[in-house]
Amino acid sequence: MRSPLRSPASTTLLGGFALLLLAGTALAQPALDESRYVEQVLTLSLEARIAGLEAALGRAEAVGAGLWPNPSLEWxxxxxxxGTRAGESQDVLMAxxxxxxxGRLGLEKQAAERNASAAEARHEWVRAGLRHEATRAFAAVLAARERRSILEQxxxxxxxxxEAIATRERAGEAAGYDRLRxxxxxxxxxxxxxxxxxxxxxAEAQALRLLGPGVTVLPPFEGSLQVERPLPEGAALLAELGERRGDLRALALEASGAEAARRAAGRSWIPEPTVQAGAQxxxxxQPGAGAGYVVGVGLPLPLFDRRQGEAARAEARRGLAEARHEALLHEARTRLAVVLNAVSGRRERLARHRADVLGRAQELRQIAATAYRGGGADLLVLVDAERASREARLTTVELxxxxxxxxxxxxxxAGAYDGATPRSATR
Incomplete structure (x- = not known):
């Protein structure tokens, strides 16, 4: 029976020639650290493109809102x-x-501008989500490679x-149990x-997907798995969520725009006269041709249709946006408190693991190696120390x-990935 110790590395078994070709192509590309990879995702990904086009659509819908009605010219x-006046004619030119x-035009323009700003805020929130996903994808690739490296070592x-125990077994200094173990x-x-x-x-496939269809080979990554990230802190953090986060700002702007639209529809009870002037x-x-003038005023009477439906729909949109904003803000504050505790707790656990477990496991491995070379320890003691060191390193990666x-x-x-600049300090 062939021993598993003599089989080739699993990277070669699972990778194949395709991985070698991809690796050769990737080496020709410049290496990306975390920040450059995130910027590439924000530039090249299909999600970023769709978000940008949706924001452009929101801006386009505000174009032309609140403009003065066009005049008309009639002939x-x-x-x-x-009859007795056959042949007589009359031409009337009216403007x-x-x-x-x-004042509804100003309110309609204000409502359109608020909705366009809400589209921009949603765009910022989508980009924040992409930045969050790309950062995680980058870390996942580095972590997967670190795990593989630990296991390979x-x-x-x-x-x-x-090999050492096989030599001892041939010399009669070791039993078959040691080899099997x-x-x-x-x-x-x-x-x-x-x-x-x-x-x-x-992990690499996910990181490559985020770069969009224009990138077929994942560029090489560089940098450390754990980097120092400036995290927002302070008492103003919860109070500033509405200003920081794009999704919350979008809902607040939608509510404000709906209120402006409701007020604009409510002005419909004020008649909007039409002034006419022209020449006759x-x-x-023909002989005896003459000329005169024509003036007039048209006054609609908003007795029945006063845009009640538009006002009711705008009021409903405002209430819905405010309710969504309140619910999302409550959820954000609750989750933020949990995540703040998670960050501090995981930092403490990582520090303790490195000091209490990883350091001791590495020390144990060194002691076992020294004792084995001096003849004071069995080879399996060294195997156990190697396993303890390996598990401690893998646990460190997970932490x-x-x-x-x-x-x-x-x-x-906390909205730190959004485009808005908060007032509170970061560390």
């Missing part, structure tokens, strides 16, 4: 064809313009130990390595990833 010719004296160490340990690590490679491929030409081109997730959640919930 009319009247001519008799029979008219409505006079909007109610541990597997290489176990193979080296297996280390083979089992190596097979377990190799199986975990296969899973780590699959996780790495999945009699028997043009760092969980901290990154908590920090990015905090930045998203």
């Amino acid at each position: 009319e010719r009247q001519k008799t064809s029979s 008219s313009i409505p006079l909007v004296l109610s 541990s597997l290489a160490e176990l193979r080296r130990l297996a 280390i083979e089992l340990e190596a097979a377990t690590v190799q199986d975990a390595l296969r899973g780590a490679v699959l996780d790495e491929h999945q 030409f009699l028997d043009v081109g 760092v990833v969980s901290l990154v997730e908590a920090e990015t959640d905090l930045l998203l919930l």
Whole structure:
């Protein structure tokens, strides 16, 4: 039976020639750190493009709102064809313009501008979500590669130990149990390595997807998994959520725009007269032709239709936007308090793990290696120390990833990823 210690690395088994070709292509691309990768996502992703076009549509819908009605020009010719005044004609040229004296145009323009600003705020929130997702995707790739590297290093160490125990077994200094034990340990690590490679491929595929269809090969990544991120803090954090977060600002602007639209519809009870003026030409081109003038005023009477439906719909939109804003603000404040505790708790746990577990595991590994070289420890003691060190390093990666997730959640919930600049200080 072939020993699993002699099988090739799982990266070669699972990657294949396609990965080698992709890696060769990726090396030609400039390496991206976290900030450059996030900017690439915000520039190239389809989600960013759709969000930008939706914001442009919101701005376009406000174009032309609140403008004065166009004047009209009319020409009319009247001519008799029979009777005692046959052949007489009359030409009337009239110009008219409505006079909007109610002030509704200014309110309609204000409502359109608020809705356009709400579209911009929603655009900022979508970009904030993309920044949050891209940051996590970048960290996931680095974490997957770190896990794979840890397992590869541990597997290489176990193979080296297996060679040493095989030499001792041939010399009659070791039993078959020792060989089987280390083979089992190596097979377990190799199986975990296969899973780590699959996780790495999945993380890279997600990171590549965010870059849009124009990028077919994931560029190389550089940087550390854990970076110092300026996190918002202070008592004003909860109070400024409405100013920081684009989704909350969008709902507030929608409510304000709906209120302006309601007020504009409520001005419809004020009549908007139409002023007319023009000239009258009699028997043009005939002897005795004459001219005169025409003036007039049209006054609509808003007795029945006073845009009651528009006012009711605007009032309903305002109430709905305010209710959504209140519910979202309550949810944001509740979740933000939880995430703040999660960040502090995960930071403390990571620091304690590094001091109490990781440091001791590395020290144990060094002591076991020294004792083995001096003949004071069995080879399996060294295997156990290697396993403890490996598990401690893998746990460190998991704790760092969980901290990154908590920090990015905090930045998203607090509105730090949005385009608005808050007044509170950051550390």
